[in-house]
Amino acid sequence: MLFTELILAIMKAVNRQRTISSPYHLIKGKKSGQTIQDIGYFSLYPYFGVLPKLDKKAYDQAVRHLFSQSYLVVNEQVLELSQKAIDLDIAASSLNGWKYRGNENLFFNRLSLIVQTFSHISQQEKIFDPIVGNEEIQSWVKKYLKRIGFRDLAVAQAFKEELLSTLTDTEVSETHKMIIMERLTGSGLSGLTWQQIADSKNLSLLDVQLMVVEALHGWMAIIEQSKPPMLLGLMEGIIQESSLTETAQRTEKLFDKGFSLEQIASLRQLKTSTIEDHFVELAMNDPYFNYTPFLNSALYEAIIAESRRRDTKRLREIKEQLPEASYFQIRMALSIREDQ
Incomplete structure (x- = not known):
């Protein structure tokens, strides 16, 4: 794309x-x-x-x-x-931004440093400048490499085979895959810059950067499905446990304990409108979310019918036809998943 x-x-x-x-x-x-x-x-x-x-x-x-x-x-x-x-x-x-939330960068940084390490070790080079400067990632990679016994050449070969087979199975173009490979660094071979890749492919910088994200999302999905043991290890902490933003999760916990919207706003010292945003997010993501404390079934049906009749999700247009509904109730109705 x-x-x-x-x-x-x-x-x-x-x-x-x-x-x-x-x-x-x-x-x-x-x-x-x-x-x-x-x-x-x-x-x-x-x-x-x-x-x-x-x-x-x-x-x-x-x-x-x-x-x-x-x-x-x-x-x-x-x-x-x-x-x-x-x-x-x-x-x-293959883009899946809501699921991975930028963690494709963490995955690729880990992968880059591991590939660089294997490359230098295979050439008996024990000292090199790590391509990734982040100390937290460096520490994680060191523990990972020790865990898999990285000095064994058979381990390096098995890692390479997993990398190539899963990337081959990823449903993106060969150009996508080539860009991923060209970003990697090894012994005596530096990864290309964004500009170098863009120039060589006659693409814009944004095209190249987006294609990398697209390729990584598709690749990570394949790794999740096929579960190759070594590459699956790189997915640690990558996938969000909840589809909600962190702040909405905190509101959800208080709501589950029986606190009302107004009480949650007071406890969290946030505007009521902000907490309303959280409940809209909950309705959007949780198929079991109970919306009845905010919206009765008759009003929900009326809002959905008006939205479909006018073919719009613009709040003001719906509000003009249903003045009895608050903007929050309209937003809530439009956010509720159809499988609810």
């Missing part, structure tokens, strides 16, 4: 219902109530936080390019796609 395709994939989901900057906040992984709820409203889980260091100028430049290519229609209030964009087919992606 190229960067402009990523933007268009998000825009196609939120067409005419959000502003032109909403994809930017999602791609960066902004943990605001609006961004979190949009993930659930529009099923945007794969794209959350995939480029946390995305520069706003680079995003704006990509948007201008989409305008120049007639994918966007000028609209000062909301994001609006042209028919050309609506008709565009965007290939499925």
Whole structure:
């Protein structure tokens, strides 16, 4: 997936219902109530936080390019796609940002240092400058290598075979896989910079960086499925135990103990609106979440029916037709999973 395709994939989901900057906040992984709820409203889980260091100028430049290519229609209030964009087919992606939350970087840093170590050991080189400077990662890798008996050449060979077989099974292009390999460093061979790879592939920096994230997400999914013993060890601490943000988890624990929304806001010394954001997130992620303390079934059905009738998830439009519903109740209804 190229960067402009990523933007268009998000825009196609939120067409005419959000502003032109909403994809930017999602791609960066902004943990605001609006961004979190949009993930659930529009099923945007794969794209959350995939480029946390995305520069706003680079995003704006990509948007201008989409305008120049007639994918966007000028609209000062909301994001609006042209028919050309609506008709565009965007290939499925292995991106899974909500699940991995940026931990693909931790996985790849561990992998890079392990590959570098095996490479130098195979050449009887005991001293080298580690490619990863983070001391916590270095410490983790040292313990991991001791655990698997890394000085045994058969172990190094087995690790290599796991690496190649799982990467081969990953459903991304050969270009994706090549970029991953070109980022690795070994004895007498330095990994290429982002710019070097971009130039050699005639891609933009953002295209290359996104393709690495996409490849890593697909690769980690294969490792989870096939469970190769050595590579599976690199997944330690990678997968989020909860699909909720940390702050929503704290609200959930208090709610489970019987505290009301207002009591939780007081105990946590947070605004009521912030706690409401947490409950919307709970409704979005937990198929067993009990929403009845906030919303009766009749009002829920009315909100959903109005949303479908008008084909919108814009709160103001629904509120105009259902003045008896609060904005919080509308947000809650729209966030509740269909399997509830």
